[in-house]
Amino acid sequence: MKISVLMAVYNESRYIEAAVTSVIEQVLGAQLELVCVDDFSTDDTWFMLEELAARYPQVKAVRNQTKGKCAAFSLAFEYSSGDLVLLLAGDDLLPAGALQARISPWLDSSSAADVELVSACKYKTFSTNKLLDGMVMPKLGGKGALSGGTVVFSRDLARRMFPIPAGLISEDLWLRCHFEYLDAVQIVDIPTIGLLYRLHENNSLRRDVDFATKDQDIRRRSVVYGMFLTAYRCSLSASAREALENLVALEILRAKGCSLSILFFRGISLLERARALVYSKSFLYWFHKKLIRLTTGFSR
Helix, strand or coil: CEEEEEEEECCCCCCHHHHHHHHHCCCCCCEEEEEEEECCCCCCHHHHHHHHHHHCCCEEEEECCCCCHHHHHHHHHHHCCCCEEEEEECCCECCCCHHHHHCHHHHCCCCCCCCEEEEEEEEEEECCCCCCCCCEECCCCCCCCCCHHHEEEEHHHHHHHCCCCCCCCCCHHHHHHHHHHCCCEEEEEEEEEEEEEECCCCCCCCCCCCHHHHHHHHHHHHHHHHHHHHHHHHHCCHHHHHHHHHHHHHHHHHHHCCHHHHHCCCCCCHHHHHHHHHCCCHHHHHHHHHHHHHHHCCCC
């Protein structure tokens, strides 16, 4: 079995060596490759990648052809050859021994042959800000997270997801739609910390921004639901189509600032409605940021 770690990097000269080393030092009873795609960095990231590729035979260093994080991950997949695939940011780390635990579902011969497995681990934050350091997510005991860096999936499933549509600003929701709405996909929760997620001022998910900026970010991220519906409508179950259509409708209400309609929207979880409500009005967003700062010191 061969494992491919895909890494999209942009101006990560401060962190890239530690990220690469955390992958190379994984102890596995399997082959391992790390495909790093530099997304037009303007610092020393590319030169560091070249040096790391020369030092470690498991590392491939590639320059992106089209600017964009999703394009970088898609190109990394083209250059990969593993049976299992996972994504890693150039500023995050794999804890020692984490990868062996994260691929364990595929080592269990009792898994059904007609089901695509996805393993989902927990992540732990680390930061120079003591208030943000050491948070383990998700908080629910046996659950893993379905974000980009916490999942492992098969190459067969990856072929359905890649290339990631160029119009998306992030890969995480596109992947998550495949995990949650396609038939014959089984999510296996790995209730251990399999990713160390670095929190710093240059994270791709912008937090401490004004309402107009946050609104545009959410609009650009939320187009994934409509794109996924268009791509898979004919093969989705009726319940999956309804769930996605509800998410599309919820985003329309959020973008229009229809707070009451969001509050009483049926067919959507309370958590999704609460998230949409917070980002539907500038004063609700302001209050949310103040509350988060007061309780955790964390800006979102």
